[in-house]
Amino acid sequence: MGIAFWDNFINALFFIFSGTLFVLYLITAVLSIMEVRKHLKKSRNFDYRTMLSFPKLPSVSIIAPAYNEEKTIIENTKCLLSLQYLDYEIIIVNDGSKDNTLSTIIEHFGLIKVEKAYELKIPCARIRGIYQSINPAYHNLMVVDKENGGKADALNSGINVSQKDLFLAIDVDCIIEPDAILKMVQPFIDDPTHKVIASGGVIRVANSCEVVSGNIVKVNYPKNFWAKFQVLEYFRAFTIGRMAWTKINGLLMISGAFGLFDREVAVKVGGYDKTTVGEDLELVVRMRKHMYETGVKHRVAFIPDPLCWTEVPESYKVLSRQRNRWTRGAIDTIKKHRNMFFNPKYGIIGMASFPYWVIYEWLTPIIELLGIVFLIVLLIFNLYSLKVIALVMLFVITFSFLFSTTAIFIEAYTYHKYRGIKYKFQAFLFVIFEMFIYQPSNLYFSLWGNYDYFFKKNKKGWGNMTRTGFAPKKTN
Amino acid sequence: MKTLRLYLEYWGTRLFYITVFFLICYGSYCYSVPEFSIGGHVFKSLLYHEHHNLATWLYYVEYFIFIFIILALLIFALTIYYGQDKRRKEKTHNRYINFYISYLLRFIFSKDELPEEEIKLKKKKLGKFIRNDYSRELVINTLQQIHHQTIGKMRSDTEELLHELKYDYLIRSYLHSPYYRHNRIALNTISEFKIHGYESYILRLARHGRNKLLHTDALVALIHLNPSGNLLLMIERKVNISMWEVNVIINNIEKDNIKEIPYAGLIHSENKGMILLGIILSRLHRKKELKSDIKNFIPYPNDNISEEAILAFGAFAEDESDFKYLGNAYNDATGRGKLSIISTITYSPDVEYAMHFLEWVAVNEPIKYKTEALKFLLTINMERVAKLKESEDPLVAMACKEVLDINL
Numbered sequence: 001m002g003i004a005f006w007d008n009f010i011n012a013l014f015f016i017f018s019g020t021l022f023v024l025y026l027i028t029a030v031l032s033i034m035e036v037r038k039h040l041k042k043s044r045n046f047d048y049r050t051m052l053s054f055p056k057l058p059s060v061s062i063i064a065p066a067y068n069e070e071k072t073i074i075e076n077t078k079c080l081l082s083l084q085y086l087d088y089e090i091i092i093v094n095d096g097s098k099d100n101t102l103s104t105i106i107e108h109f110g111l112i113k114v115e116k117a118y119e120l121k122i123p124c125a126r127i128r129g130i131y132q133s134i135n136p137a138y139h140n141l142m143v144v145d146k147e148n149g150g151k152a153d154a155l156n157s158g159i160n161v162s163q164k165d166l167f168l169a170i171d172v173d174c175i176i177e178p179d180a181i182l183k184m185v186q187p188f189i190d191d192p193t194h195k196v197i198a199s200g201g202v203i204r205v206a207n208s209c210e211v212v213s214g215n216i217v218k219v220n221y222p223k224n225f226w227a228k229f230q231v232l233e234y235f236r237a238f239t240i241g242r243m244a245w246t247k248i249n250g251l252l253m254i255s256g257a258f259g260l261f262d263r264e265v266a267v268k269v270g271g272y273d274k275t276t277v278g279e280d281l282e283l284v285v286r287m288r289k290h291m292y293e294t295g296v297k298h299r300v301a302f303i304p305d306p307l308c309w310t311e312v313p314e315s316y317k318v319l320s321r322q323r324n325r326w327t328r329g330a331i332d333t334i335k336k337h338r339n340m341f342f343n344p345k346y347g348i349i350g351m352a353s354f355p356y357w358v359i360y361e362w363l364t365p366i367i368e369l370l371g372i373v374f375l376i377v378l379l380i381f382n383l384y385s386l387k388v389i390a391l392v393m394l395f396v397i398t399f400s401f402l403f404s405t406t407a408i409f410i411e412a413y414t415y416h417k418y419r420g421i422k423y424k425f426q427a428f429l430f431v432i433f434e435m436f437i438y439q440p441s442n443l444y445f446s447l448w449g450n451y452d453y454f455f456k457k458n459k460k461g462w463g464n465m466t467r468t469g470f471a472p473k474k475t476n
Numbered sequence: 477m478k479t480l481r482l483y484l485e486y487w488g489t490r491l492f493y494i495t496v497f498f499l500i501c502y503g504s505y506c507y508s509v510p511e512f513s514i515g516g517h518v519f520k521s522l523l524y525h526e527h528h529n530l531a532t533w534l535y536y537v538e539y540f541i542f543i544f545i546i547l548a549l550l551i552f553a554l555t556i557y558y559g560q561d562k563r564r565k566e567k568t569h570n571r572y573i574n575f576y577i578s579y580l581l582r583f584i585f586s587k588d589e590l591p592e593e594e595i596k597l598k599k600k601k602l603g604k605f606i607r608n609d610y611s612r613e614l615v616i617n618t619l620q621q622i623h624h625q626t627i628g629k630m631r632s633d634t635e636e637l638l639h640e641l642k643y644d645y646l647i648r649s650y651l652h653s654p655y656y657r658h659n660r661i662a663l664n665t666i667s668e669f670k671i672h673g674y675e676s677y678i679l680r681l682a683r684h685g686r687n688k689l690l691h692t693d694a695l696v697a698l699i700h701l702n703p704s705g706n707l708l709l710m711i712e713r714k715v716n717i718s719m720w721e722v723n724v725i726i727n728n729i730e731k732d733n734i735k736e737i738p739y740a741g742l743i744h745s746e747n748k749g750m751i752l753l754g755i756i757l758s759r760l761h762r763k764k765e766l767k768s769d770i771k772n773f774i775p776y777p778n779d780n781i782s783e784e785a786i787l788a789f790g791a792f793a794e795d796e797s798d799f800k801y802l803g804n805a806y807n808d809a810t811g812r813g814k815l816s817i818i819s820t821i822t823y824s825p826d827v828e829y830a831m832h833f834l835e836w837v838a839v840n841e842p843i844k845y846k847t848e849a850l851k852f853l854l855t856i857n858m859e860r861v862a863k864l865k866e867s868e869d870p871l872v873a874m875a876c877k878e879v880l881d882i883n884l
Contacts, residue, residue, distance in 0.1 A: 045660055045689055054723045056780070056812075115877035119843045163844045165811075190688075192718055388534060395537045398544035405548040405555075412555045416562055424559060428552050 014371055021360060022399065029406060032243035036304050040414060043305065048182040051189075052086055058165035058188055059087035060181055060260070063158030064172040065151050066092055070099045074108050076172050079214025081141065085181040089140045091158045092172065096125075096148025105143055109133045116142075116161065122271035124157040125149030151256070152272035152279040159271050162263060169280075171257040173311060175206055175216055180307040184260040187301035194299040197287050198261045200254035201307035202238040204417065205231045207314060216309055221423040224314040228430050229438040231418075234312075235407040239304060239414075246302040250353035252288070254300065256280030258308040265290065276336070278329015285337050285354075292346045306415055320445050327362075327449025334358055365446035397435055404431040478649035486654040500543055508535035572611065576618045579605075584622065584633050599640065612646055613661055620668045635669055644671075651677065659690055667697035675701060682715050692721050696728050703729065704736040710750070711741055717749030719780055726756055739763050743770070748778050755781065759788035767792040771801070779810045786813045790820035799824035803833050814845055822852040831857055838864055839872055846875040854879055 051057060062080055066073055073092070080090045094102045105111065111131035118127075124146070131143040146157050155169055166188065168181065180201060188196045207227040210218040222228050245251040254261075256279060269286045272279045284300060291298040313319040334357060341358060343350035378384045408427050411418065418427075506512055506521045513519065583598055590598070606612055616638070623634040643665075650662035651674060659681075666674055678701075681694040695717060698706040710717075717725070729737070742754025743766060755773060758766045770792070773785035786802065786809060793799055799821055806817050818837060824830040834856070837849035854861050865876035 041656060041687075042689055045657070050724070050727075053727055054720065056719060056723075115874065115881040117843050117847055117871065117874040117878040119871060163847075189720060190718075391534055391537050391541070394541050395544075398541045398548070402544045402548045402551070405551045409551045409555045409558075412559050412562075416559065419559065419563075421556060421559070424552075424556050 010374060014367075014374065017367055018396070021364075024356070024360070025399070025403060028244040029240055029403065031247040032240045033410070035243045035247040036239065036410060036414060039304050043183075048179050048186070049084065051182050051186065052084070054189065056189065057086065058185060060085060060089075060185065061158070061162035061164040061167045061263070062088060062090045062170060062181075063155055063162065063167050064090070064092050064170050065095050065154030065158070066097065066101050066172045067095045067148070067151075067154075068097045068099045068101060069172055070097070070101045070104045072173050073101055073105050075211075075214045076175070077105065077109070077141065077214075079175055081138065082178060082214070083176060083181055084178050085185075087164070088181060089142060089162070089164060091142050091144055091161055093144045093146060093154040093158045095146060095150070095154040102143070102145055106131060109138050109141055110135050111141075111143055118161045118163075120160055121267050122156040122160055124153050124160060127157055127161070130161065150274060152274045152276075155279075156271040156274070159263060159266060165263060166260055167263050167266070168258075168260045169256065170308070171310065174203075174257050175211060175214060175309040176258070177305075177307045177309075178215070181260075183303050183305055183307060187299070187303075188260075188262075191299060191301075194249075194297045195291070196262070196301050197265050197291060197298050198254050198259060198284060199301035199303065200242065200251075200259050201303045202305060203234060203255055203258055203308045203310055204306045205234055205312050206309035207311055209309065219417045219419070221418055221426055222312075222314075226316060226319055226438075227312050227314050228426065229434050230312040230319075232404055232407065232427060232430060232434060233438070235411050236404060239407055239410050240403075242302050243304050245353060246300070248348060248352070249299050250348045250356075251300040251302055252284055252349065252353045252357060253281050254284050254302075257310050259284075261287070273336075276329060276332040277325050278333050281329060282333040282336065285333055285340070285349075288349050289337060289340060289346060292349065304414070306417055316441070319441075320448070323442060323445035324449040324452060327365075327446045328453045330357065330362055331450065331453050334362055362450075365443050366450065368443055369447060400435055400439075401431060404434065478645065479652045482649065482653045482655065482658070503543075504536050504539045507539040508532050569614075572614050573618070575605075576611075576614050577621075580615070580618050580622065580637075584630060584637065587633060588629075603641070606641075609646070612643065615641070616643060616646075616661065616665055620665060623668055638665075638669055647671065648674075656687055656690060660693055663690070663693040663697045667693070667700040670701055672701060675706070679706075679709065679713065679715075682710065683713055688718075692724055695721055695725060699725055699728055699734070700732070703734045704738055707750075708738055708741055711738075711745040711747065714747060716747065717753065719749070719752070722749055722753045722756065725753060726760070729757065730760070735761070737761070739766060740769070743773075748781060752778075752781050752784055755784045755788050759784075759791050762791075764792050774801075774805050775808060779813075783810055783813045783816065786816045786820075790816055793820060793823075796824065796826045796829070799826065800829065803829070806833075806837075811844075814841075815848055818845065818848050818852060822856065827856060831860060835860060835864070838875065839867070839869070843871055843875060846872065847878055850875055850879040 062083075064076075064080065069076070077090065077092060092105065094105075111133050113129045114132045116130040116132075118130075126147050128145045128147065131145065133139065133141055142161070144157055144161050146154065149157075158169075159167055166185070168184070170176065184199050184201055187199050204219075205222060205227055206216065207222040207224055208220040209216050210220065222231060242251060242253065245253075259280065261283070265287050266283065269283075269290045271283075273282045273286070276282050288298070288300065313322050334354075337354070340346045340350045340354045342355055346354070375389060379386065379389065405428070408424070408431070412424070509521055511518055511520050579602065583602070587595060602615075606615055619634050619638050623631055623638075626634070647662045647665055650658040651666070653659060653662075663678070663681075665671065666678070675698065678694045678697050682691060682698060685691040685694055695710075695715070698710065728734075737757055739754055739758050739761075742750050743758065745751060745754070751773065755770055757763075758770060767789065770785050770788045773781050774789060776782045776785065786805065789798070790802060793802065802817050803821055806814060809817060818834065821830050821833050824833075831853065834849040834853040838846050838853065841849070850861055850864070861876055861879060864872055865880065867873050867876070
């Protein structure tokens with residue numbers, strides 16, 4: 001077997017990989033457009049407030065782990081207190097903060113230590129005390145003070161204390177739309193054939209947005225260079241990617257910053273896994289695995305409405321840490337549940353979603369790197385003409401360009417949160433920049449995550465996320 | 477004619493997209509060959525460039541690069557257009573709505589004081605404003621809102637105005653339109669103004685409609701048109717209704733204070749949704765005579781029906797035997813059912829039985845039910861709660877502390 005054989009063989013491999021990826025992206029775009037259209041048709045003609053009269057509306061606990069959040073905790077708690085829902089409680093879990101998070105919240109909302117009965121169904125670090133307000137306006141606010149154990153541990157203690165049907169896991173610094181719970185709960189009461197075990201919603205970038213009393217009053221396109229790219233990335237990931245997987249009931253990812261779960265199922269599978277940094281992905285995979293093993297017809301729903309706003313990293317360093325962590329989390333989950341890979345026992349998850357995660361989420365950066373090396377080798381040894389390589393590269397770039405532009409269009413056509421011509425031109429410009437700056441950076445972060453996981457054995461490190469806080473509304 | 481136009485518009489746009497898609501695909505073929513034939517005629521490809529000297533598949537690649545760029549630019553242009561268009565539409569919509577609301581309200585309010593001539597003139601003027609379907613939809617919506625929120629003379633004036641404006645043809649064509657939005661407008665109008673004559677078509681929508689919201693609207697319209705007759709018809713035709721639809725129907729029945737309901741027919745139907753509707757309505761309208769029928773649904777395989785049966789039976793429970801029956805049903809009940817039983821048994825005439833039951837729940841059941849039972853036990857006998865506080869089971873003690881802490 002000579003060089004020609006290997007050249008052809010590797011060529012064929014890359015073509016199969018790129019070809020299937022290209023087809024998958026096309027299918028994804030079509031499926032997501034279908035699902036978004038279906039949802040819009042329904043939601044534009046449906047007044048969600050009518051749900052408030054529904055007697056069987058499930059009760060919800062909002063669990064928000066807080067670690068050193070003294071500066072933002074009051075505003076964010078106020079935002080949670082103003083949500084439109086009847087039977088809900090807010091559980092702020094102070095995960096052993098080193099600053100004054102606990103005293104700030106106690107003082108502001110007039111909380112007192114109470115006796116509260118709970119069962120430790122999921123192991124978690126010691127709970128030091130539970131606080132509730134004597135002010136009836138805050139009757140549904142509860143603060144759990146516990147020893148530090150990490151985000152997953154804090155969420156587990158929140159699940160233990162909660163006694164509601166569903167729990168909404170959120171990052172305390174997120175801004176939630178007032179009707180978010182109503183929209184997220186709807187799939188739970190709407191599907192007579194499947195048990196809905198979780199539902200997620202679209203997360204949008206809140207950097208540079210104007211916030212008053214924990215509510216977004218004006219949506220601005222971020223001023224920061226890195227945040228601008230992430231707006232586009234979030235459009236693609238949420239509007240196109242997740243909607244398409246929802247259409248075929250193959251969704252595996254509900255963001256840790258904003259996800260509603262069936263408490264009973266989550267408790268049955270043992271809650272969040274404290275040994276991984278990708279606890280959000282891992283929990284959904286475990287819950288779905290459990291449902292397949294017990295033979296229950298189930299579904300993970302996703303709402304394409306922008307329901308949650310979060311601050312994204314604004315510096316290259318913080319961004320690299322976040323993406324590194326996401327990569328490690330994905331690898332860890334894949335490794336833990338590797339028996340699902342092309343396993344027909346797990347239905348669409350085993351045969352499509354999980355293999356997709358393995359091949360196109362985990363391995364893509366590695367294959368991309370190998371592809372680049374291979375191309376260089378081909379050029380050096382003059383095995384392919386520069387024209388052919390340039391054409392193929394241009395094909396990939398223009399397709400990616402079209403894909404991102406479509407995501408911007410879907411946003412403008414559906415929810416139209418970002419307004420103004422200036423934003424549209426900027427976004428279009430950043431679609432072009434993205435291919436040459438942001439995507440190579442992301443490739444680098446993912447590769448670094450792989451290196452950290454396999455060679456440095458750094459599986460649990462979170463890294464710090466520096467937040468700049470939200471821009472206040474300008475006053476005259 | 478109007479319905480035909482709507483169908484042409486609906487299929488025309490779809491046909492246009494399909495044609496564009498096939499043209500793009502065919503274009504890729506034309507670009508990769510020097511000539512092609514259609515129906516025996518050979519055409520020279522204008523797109524083919526021989527000087528490229530590329531492998532055939534690369535022609536496709538080159539072609540699609542071109543198509544992607546064109547599409548991306550087109551989509552970008554559309555993004556800007558839609559953004560602007562949306563703003564414009566929002567403004568126009570608000571302007572129109574404000575105008576129609578104020579005009580119609582002023583007209584209906586002052587109708588009795590105006591001479592016949594002026595009323596005619598005003599109606600004519602209104603007709604002039606309403607030139608397109610969009611305006612008509614807004615007027616219909618406005619009239620619906622006024623009709624919904626008013627009573628007496630004003631309400632009947634609104635009905636009169638709707639008929640005088642001769643919207644019947646529009647409602648008929650909208651009901652048969654391929655657009656879901658139109659169907660909803662028609663159904664809501666029929667429902668609000670009780671326009672008869674469309675029942676059989678609406679019943680068809682309720683039986684076979686694939687769209688959930690449309691299905692719900694069709695059910696509501698049927699209930700509004702003829703509650704008793706249409707409910708019986710729905711039972712007979714085995715129309716499926718979901719839990720959500722049961723709730724919507726109940727809200728409408730309560731709002732309109734409808735009392736002619738075939739309670740027994742609903743409870744004894746084969747359809748789970750109908751049974752549920754029957755049980756809930758019997759409870760809300762205090763139909764005590766159906767107590768024994770409802771009792772049969774407590775041990776039922778459907779959770780919703782079982783829960784509602786517990787709630788209704790609990791509301792009608794009088795004798796000690798009723799409360800004991802509920803107590804015996806506790807173990808097989810769902811979570812909500814258990815909570816209903818706990819609260820109901822508290823009111824048992826046999827206080828000792830009630831206390832014994834609540835104590836049993838507090839000791840043996842999970843924490844959620846423990847605290848609930850203790851809360852009710854506290855209202856009957858505080859000493860028993862205080863005694864349980866000393867329990868060796870830390871969970872029982874903890875639950876007692878919580879209840880005492882909150883309530884005292």
